[in-house]
Amino acid sequence: MAGILIIAHAPLATALKECIAHIYGGLPARIGGIDVLPDCDPAQVIRDAEAEIDRLREENGALVLTDMYGATPANIACRLAGSSDVRVLAGVNLPMLVRAVCYRAAPLDQLVEKALMGAAKGVHAVGPQMSPCESANATTCLPSNASAAGGAMPAAASVVGASPRADEGPAQS
Template sequence: MAGILIIAHAPLATALRECIAHIYGGCPARIGALDVLPDSDPAEVVAKANSEIERLREDNGALVLTDMFGATPSNIAARLATVPEVRVLAGVNLPMLVRAVCYRATPLDTLVEKALAGASKGVQTIGPTMPPAAAAASECGCPPTPCAEGAADVTKHTASQVANQAAGESASQPAAATRSAACTGGVAAGVFRPAGTT
């Protein structure tokens, strides 16, 4: 299980770790938080961050999540990117963190991919502007497409497949594969499994 260290402007790091404890009914092991205060001495915070990484790092390494690229916390986190088996991601949000916790047992590069996917898929439009055609979940259980352009792309892609099949050509991507591409391992995008499950 990879260790996870959150480095962010105070009190965000601690708040994100508390959110994970709320979601899981207790904080999973090897998740650290380092809040950077406005008057923090960066050299001291770097030293704390290095000792936290040594404490949290596991066989498959550690993942460092920081809030805003270019700010002091991310500059501190960037110092850890040179440590072997440590990866650093900026732009942490709760979906990224939940996804990272869920996939801690995977190889570090896979963990990075899953965390980044969680961060981007977690940003959605919610509201009455969703088109009626997108209101129902797809056959794979994925959430509805959040915009008309996305629904139009799927319709256009499906029509293209039908035309290709009618012409005797092999479609480049069957409709079922298109639906499952929006899902991760049979779990709807944005739905996360508890840690330790596949």
């Protein structure tokens, strides 16, 4: 099973771990978290993250989940992506994490796909102004303003290291 490390702006990593513990009735093994504080020393956090990856890594590697692409936690997580058995995803949300925990035994690249699908499928506009969705397929239930924008919906998560779209700049923390 892949180890999972969450690196995020404080207190998000701890909060996500607590949510998983709540859902599963206890924290599953090999899940860690690092809360990045505003006044942290990034070099020290990188060392801590490398040690945590070594502790969490399993036979099929490790998955690192981080909050916002381009911010300090994601930049720290990016430093871990140099290993062939570590993948990093930015844009973590609870559905992504739940899906990652559920598919930890899958090969690492399949785990990444499942986590990304969980993130995207877990994002919904909810309220009386929305028409009910009859299908889990997001492309069949787009808000009326999405079709005016060419039907494109923003990605819920991204693989760190992938090139951002031309209209996206890196976010700053």
